[in-house]
Amino acid sequence: xxxxxxxxxxxxxxxxxxxxxxxxxxxxxxxxxxxxxxxxxxxxxxxxxxxxxxxxxxxxxxxxxxxxxxxxxxxxxxxxxxxxxxxxxxxxxxxxxxxxxxxxxxxxxxxxxxxxxxxxxxxxxxxxxxxxxxxxxxxxxxxxxxxxxxxxxxxxxxxxxxxxxxxxxxxxxxxxxxxxxxxxxxxxxxxxxxxxxxxxxxxxxxxxxxxxxxxxxxxxxxxxxxxxxxxxxxxxxxxxxxxxxxxxxxxxxxxxxxxxxxxxxxxxxxxxxxxxxxxxxxxxxxxxxxxxxxxxxxx
Amino acid sequence: xxxxxxxxxxxxxxxxxxxxxxxxxxxxxxxxxxxxxxxxxxxxxxxxxxxxxxxxxxxxxxxxxxxxxxxxxxxxxxxxxxxxxxxxxxxxxxxxxxxxxxxxxxxxxxxxxxxxxxxxxxxxxxxxxxxxxxxxxxxxxxxxxxxxxxxxxxxxxxxxxxxxxxxxxxxxxxxxxxxxxxxxxxxxxxxxxxxxxxxxxxxxxxxxxxxxxxxxxxxxxxxxxxxxxxxxxxxxxxxxxxxxxxxxxxxxxxxxxxxxxxxxxxxxxxxxxxxxxxxxxxxxxxxxxxxxxxxxxxx
Numbered sequence: 001x002x003x004x005x006x007x008x009x010x011x012x013x014x015x016x017x018x019x020x021x022x023x024x025x026x027x028x029x030x031x032x033x034x035x036x037x038x039x040x041x042x043x044x045x046x047x048x049x050x051x052x053x054x055x056x057x058x059x060x061x062x063x064x065x066x067x068x069x070x071x072x073x074x075x076x077x078x079x080x081x082x083x084x085x086x087x088x089x090x091x092x093x094x095x096x097x098x099x100x101x102x103x104x105x106x107x108x109x110x111x112x113x114x115x116x117x118x119x120x121x122x123x124x125x126x127x128x129x130x131x132x133x134x135x136x137x138x139x140x141x142x143x144x145x146x147x148x149x150x151x152x153x154x155x156x157x158x159x160x161x162x163x164x165x166x167x168x169x170x171x172x173x174x175x176x177x178x179x180x181x182x183x184x185x186x187x188x189x190x191x192x193x194x195x196x197x198x199x200x201x202x203x204x205x206x207x208x209x210x211x212x213x214x215x216x217x218x219x220x221x222x223x224x225x226x227x228x229x230x231x232x233x234x235x236x237x238x239x240x241x242x243x244x245x246x247x248x249x250x251x252x253x254x255x256x257x258x259x260x261x262x263x264x265x266x267x268x269x270x271x272x273x274x275x276x277x278x279x280x281x282x283x284x285x286x287x288x289x290x291x292x293x294x295x296x297x298x299x
Numbered sequence: 300x301x302x303x304x305x306x307x308x309x310x311x312x313x314x315x316x317x318x319x320x321x322x323x324x325x326x327x328x329x330x331x332x333x334x335x336x337x338x339x340x341x342x343x344x345x346x347x348x349x350x351x352x353x354x355x356x357x358x359x360x361x362x363x364x365x366x367x368x369x370x371x372x373x374x375x376x377x378x379x380x381x382x383x384x385x386x387x388x389x390x391x392x393x394x395x396x397x398x399x400x401x402x403x404x405x406x407x408x409x410x411x412x413x414x415x416x417x418x419x420x421x422x423x424x425x426x427x428x429x430x431x432x433x434x435x436x437x438x439x440x441x442x443x444x445x446x447x448x449x450x451x452x453x454x455x456x457x458x459x460x461x462x463x464x465x466x467x468x469x470x471x472x473x474x475x476x477x478x479x480x481x482x483x484x485x486x487x488x489x490x491x492x493x494x495x496x497x498x499x500x501x502x503x504x505x506x507x508x509x510x511x512x513x514x515x516x517x518x519x520x521x522x523x524x525x526x527x528x529x530x531x532x533x534x535x536x537x538x539x540x541x542x543x544x545x546x547x548x549x550x551x552x553x554x555x556x557x558x559x560x561x562x563x564x565x566x567x568x569x570x571x572x573x574x575x576x577x578x579x580x581x582x583x584x585x586x587x588x589x590x591x592x593x594x595x596x597x598x
Contacts, residue, residue: 134435136459141493160435161465163458166497174495188509194440196473198465198509205504210487210497 002263002274005288008296014286015297018241018260020052022229024220026059027245027267028291032193035074036266038292043076045298053082054229056242058219058249060087060156060184060200062113063120084229086184086200086219087114090154092228093218095121098152098180105149107172109165109203110156114184118154126150127165139164146171155204155215156184166206173211181207185219187249191268220244221252243291245269247282255282262286301562301573304587307595313585314596317540317559319351321528323519325358326544326566327590331492334373335565337591342375344597352381353528355541357518357548359386359455359483359499361412362419380531385483385499385518386413388527389453392517394420395530397451397479404448406471408464408502409455413483417453425449426464438463445470454503454514455483465505472510480506484518486548490567519543520551542590544568546581554581561585 005011023029029039046053055078057067064083071078087110094100106118108128115128126147127133144167153169172179186201200219208214218224229235237258244250245267254261263269263284273280274287288294304310322328328338345352354377356366363382370377386409393399405417407427414427425446426432443466452468471478485500499518507513517523528534536557543549544566553560562568562583572579573586587593 136433136435136461138458139496141491141496159437159462161460161462162435163460163497163502166460166501170497171494188511192440195470197438197440198462198469198505202465202505202509203462205508206497206501209504210501212487 002284002287005286005293011294011297014241014262015049015051018051018239020054020235020240021046022054022056022240022242022254022259024244024246024250025055025057026191028243028264029076030074031266032191033074035076036290036292038290038295040076041298042291042294045294047077052233052235054233055083056220056225056229056253057084058086058185058187058200059190060085060090060114060219061111062087063116064088065116066113081232084225085113085117086225087117087156089218089225089228090114090156090182090184091117091121091123092231093182093216093224094118094123094152094154094180096231097224097227100151103149104151105147106152106154107150107169108154109158109161109169110154110184111158111160114154114156124149127168129160133165133168134160134162135164136162137164139167141167141171144168144171146175150179152180152182153207154182154184155200155207157190157200158203161203169207170210173207173213181211181213181215183215183217186217187219220249221256223256225253226257247273247280247284251282251284260285262288264288264291266290301583301586304585304592310593310596313540313561314348314350317350317538319353319534319539320345321353321355321539321541321553321558323543323545323549324354324356325490327542327563328375329373330565331490332373334375335589335591337589337594339375340597341590341593344593346376351532351534353532354382355519355524355528355552356382357385357484357486357499358489359384359389359413359518360410361386362415363387364415365412383524383528384412384416385524386416386455388517388524389413389455389481389483390416390420390422391527391530392481392515392523393417393422393451393453393479396523399450402448403450404446405451405453406449406468407453408457408460408468409453409483410457410459413453413455423448426467428459432464432467433459433461434463435461436463438466440466440470443467443470445474449478451479451481452506453481453483454499454506456489456499457502460502468506469509472506472512480510480512480514482514482516485516486518519548520555522555524552525556546572546579546583550581550583559584561587563587563590565589
C-alpha cells in the first residue's frame with residue numbers, strides 16, 4: 001500500500017532519503033502549457049538542497065534541445081543535460097546497444113526532434129521529415145526500391161503519418177527479418193492543450209498489426225531509458241525517487257529500475273485508479289496530491 | 300481432416316452436393332491483375348449446370364459496381380447482384396442492423412467505394428474523400444467542432460490515411476461511448492500487384508489502440524457479411540460451398556455460417572499451413588490446388 005504524504009515531516013523524510021529526483025514532465029510539472037502551481041518553488045528548493053534533478057519524458061517529437069525551450073518558455077530552470085527524452089533514448093539504443101554500423105541507415109516514422117537526436121548520434125536517417133515521404137500521393141510499390149542499407153525502422157509520434165511512410169517501413173521490416181523494429185514509446189494517447197489525441201503507440205499500431213510483431217520500446221517504462229540515464233550520470237537506485245502521474249509508464253518505470261516512486265494526482269491518474277476494488281496492480285511507494293505540496297518545506 | 304480432391308469423381312461430387320457456390324476473388328479467381336488459369340472455363344461450366352454463383356470480397360475500396368468493372372476487365376462474367384463486398388456489408392449493417400436514423404451521419408476513414416455504398420443506403424457521410432480531411436496540415440483540436448449528428452465511425456482501407464482523419468474519428472468515439480465503431484474488415488495486409496501492403500485492419504489499428512476497443516467487423520469472417528447475402532438471395536447452407544484461399548477469413552467465414560468449405564492453394568495459404576505440426580486449427584472440408592482443377596469436368 002502506498003504511503004499518503006501530507007505533513008511537513010513526510011516531505012522532509014523524502015529529502016533525507018533521496019538524493020536523485022527523476023521527474024516526468026507533462027502532468028507533473030505542467031499540463032499542456034500551464035505550469036502547475038508551486039512547481040518552480042519546489043524545484044528551486046531541491047536545487048538549493050543539492051538534489052540531482054533529472055527530467056524524463058516520453059515526448060519523442062522534440063529533441064532534448066527543443067524540449068529545454070519548453071522549460072524556458074514556462075520559466076522553469078532546466079539544463080539540456082538534465083533532460084532525457086524517448087527520442088534520445090531511441091538514438092542511444094540504436095548507436096550504443098544495437099551498435100548500428102555507420103554505413104547503415106534508419107527509416108523513420110517521426111518528427112524533427114527524433115531525426116535530430118538520431119543524427120546527433122551519427123545515424124543516417126531516411127523518411128521522417130523528407131518531403132518525398134510526407135505526401136498523400138498514392139504509393140507505388142512497383143517502382144519503390146528498398147535501400148539495402150536500411151537496418152532499422154524507428155517509430156515515434158508523427159502527425160504527418162501517411163500510407164507512403166507506413167508502406168515503406170512495412171517493406172523494410174517484412175523483407176528483412178533482421179531489420180530492427182524500434183518504438184520511442186507506446187503511449188496510446190497524449191494530452192494536447194485541448195484534449196487527448198492519438199499518441200506514438202497509436203501511430204505505430206499499423207506496423208505492429210501488419211507484421212504481427214511488437215517493437216522494442218525505448219521510452220518509459222522500458223529499462224532502455226534508465227540505461228541512457230545511467231550511462232551519463234551516477235546515482236544510487238536506493239536513494240533515487242521517480243515522480244510521475246502515470247502508473248503504467250512513470251511508476252512502472254521507477255519500479256523496473258529499483259527506484260522509489262511518488263505518484264502525483266495532477267495528471268492522468270485519478271484517486272479512483274489507486275483506491276477501491278478496481279485499483280491498479282502498480283502501487284507507488286508514495287502518493288501526494290501535487291508536486292506543489294512540497295512547498296511546505298520552504299516555510 | 301480435409302478431403303484432398305484430385306479425381307474427376309471428387310469434383311463431380313461437389314457439383315452433386317452443392318447448389319450455391321460462394322467465391323472469394325483475390326487468390327482464388329485472380330492474383331492482382333492476373334487471372335488464374337482455367338477460372339473462366341470453370342465459372343462457365345458452373346453456370347451451365349445452373350449453380351448459383353456469389354462473389355464475396357473483403358475489398359472495401361470498391362463499391363460492387365466498381366468491383367464488377369474488375370471482372371469485366373479480366374473477361375470474367377459477373378453481375379453486380381452477385382458481388383458482395385465488405386463496404387456493402389458495412390452499409391447494410393449501418394442502415395438495417397443499427398438502423399441509423401436518416402438525420403444521423405457516419406464519419407468515414409475509407410475511400411470512394413465505401414462512401415458510394417454508404418450513400419446508396421441513404422447514409423450521410425463525413426470524412427472519407429472530403430478534401431478538407433485529406434490533408435497533411437496539422438490538426439488543431441482547439442478549433443475542431445464535433446458534428447453532433449455523427450453516430451458511427453466506419454473504417455476501411457484508406458491509402459489517404461492521415462492524422463486529421465484519425466484524430467477526428469478518435470474524438471467522435473472518445474467523447475460518445477454510444478458512437479458505433481465499425482470496420483469493413485480486419486485483414487492485416489492485402490496483396491497488391493507488386494506485393495503485400497498494409498490492409499484495412501492496419502489502417503484502423505491506431506483507433507483500436509488509442510481507444511483500447513475493438514470495432515464491429517462486417518467483412519469475412521463476420522456473420523454480418525453472410526446476413527447481407529441471406530437478405531438478398533435464398534440458399535440452403537447445407538448445399539452451399541465457400542471457396543477461398545485464406546483460412547482465417549474465407550474458410551472461417553464458411554464454417555461460421557454452417558457452409559461446406561473448399562480451400563485453394565493459389566493465394567496466401569501454403570501447403571505447410573494445413574499439414575504438419577504447425578497446421579492451423581481452421582480445417583477446410585476440401586482442399587484442391589487451384590479452382591482450375593474443376594476443368595476436368597468439361598472434358
